[in-house]
Amino acid sequence: MKSCVPPGFRFHPTDEELVGYYLRKKVASQKIDLDVIRDVDLYRIEPWDLQEHCKIGYEEQSDWYFFSYKDRKYPTGTRTNRATLTGFWKATGRDKAVRDSEQGGGLIGMRKTLVFYTGRAPSGRKTDWIMHEYRLETDENAAPQASRP
Amino acid sequence: MKSCVPPGFRFHPTDEELVGYYLRKKVASQKIDLDVIRDVDLYRIEPWDLQEHCKIGYEEQSDWYFFSYKDRKYPTGTRTNRATLTGFWKATGRDKAVRDSEQGGGLIGMRKTLVFYTGRAPSGRKTDWIMHEYRLETDENAAPQASRP
Numbered sequence: 001m002k003s004c005v006p007p008g009f010r011f012h013p014t015d016e017e018l019v020g021y022y023l024r025k026k027v028a029s030q031k032i033d034l035d036v037i038r039d040v041d042l043y044r045i046e047p048w049d050l051q052e053h054c055k056i057g058y059e060e061q062s063d064w065y066f067f068s069y070k071d072r073k074y075p076t077g078t079r080t081n082r083a084t085l086t087g088f089w090k091a092t093g094r095d096k097a098v099r100d101s102e103q104g105g106g107l108i109g110m111r112k113t114l115v116f117y118t119g120r121a122p123s124g125r126k127t128d129w130i131m132h133e134y135r136l137e138t139d140e141n142a143a144p145q146a147s148r149p
Numbered sequence: 150m151k152s153c154v155p156p157g158f159r160f161h162p163t164d165e166e167l168v169g170y171y172l173r174k175k176v177a178s179q180k181i182d183l184d185v186i187r188d189v190d191l192y193r194i195e196p197w198d199l200q201e202h203c204k205i206g207y208e209e210q211s212d213w214y215f216f217s218y219k220d221r222k223y224p225t226g227t228r229t230n231r232a233t234l235t236g237f238w239k240a241t242g243r244d245k246a247v248r249d250s251e252q253g254g255g256l257i258g259m260r261k262t263l264v265f266y267t268g269r270a271p272s273g274r275k276t277d278w279i280m281h282e283y284r285l286e287t288d289e290n291a292a293p294q295a296s297r298p
Contacts, residue, residue: 005154005155005158006154006181006182006183006185007162007166007170007171007182008160008161008162008163008166008167008170008171008185009154009158009159009160009161010158010159010161011157011158012157012158012159012161013156013157014157017156017157018157021156021157022156022157032155033155033156034155036155036157
């Protein structure tokens with residue numbers, strides 16, 4: 001796509017902007033100012049093919065942004081299927097909280113980091129492809145955490 | 150100023166965009182899409198006061214962009230006066246050519262690098278403030294360079 005912002009502007013969103021503006025609007029089916037984040041079916045596309053789908057303007061990019069539905073491994077289960085034809089995305093590290101800096105730092109989402117492996121789990125070969133998966137989450141509707149006062 | 154681009158976009162112009170779009174339009178008194186580069190009188194403002202004048206939106210910035218007239222040291226001369234109240238800008242290194250990547254790499258401008266010194270030339274104390282000064286220049290109207298075939 002050709003972006004419609006004046007020359008010199010680059011899309012370098014913060015986690016807060018991705019969650020608090022783009023993802024929130026997308027989930028609510030609200031209009032987004034500029035269609036800069038593409039829809040993708042992540043389970044039918046290999047990481048190296050994302051570049052072509054998610055180009056912004058004519059810039060060289062090292063990050064690509066997209067929306068994708070989460071696929072369930074089994075229709076009745078909650079486990080997530082993150083396999084593509086040639087490999088799979090595997091979570092790594094701990095999820096990171098995304099906070100709203102303007103609203104007193106309230107929790108608005110979480111960021112999960114995943115690495116792409118070629119082959120099939122539990123084996124497979126690690127690659128250099130990294131994905132950050134953002135989800136909405138607010139203090140009110142967050143899953144209750146086991147804690148003692 | 151509050152910039153009017155969608156969330157997630159940052160002003161990170163290339164030399165080519167600064168010269169080929171912003172400076173070229175400014176010199177020709179043409180309308181610029183978004184008033185993102187402010188007019189400043191560089192000889193009446195100290196480097197540390199530029200930040201306040203040249204803010205873009207609410208972002209933390211480490212670079213500030215502005216237009217300024219070149220001041221002559223003497224009305225009839227060609228030497229440039231780059232002194233402020235507390236110090237002066239001094240050129241360093243060699244000027245860098247700015248080329249038009251779409252038009253076969255033709256010369257469109259030059260970039261001079263200057264460092265701010267407090268005090269008065271020829272003494273003065275070097276600071277960490279760096280300025281890049283861009284000027285229009287085309288292959289056709291460039292000053293002839295001494296060269297032998």
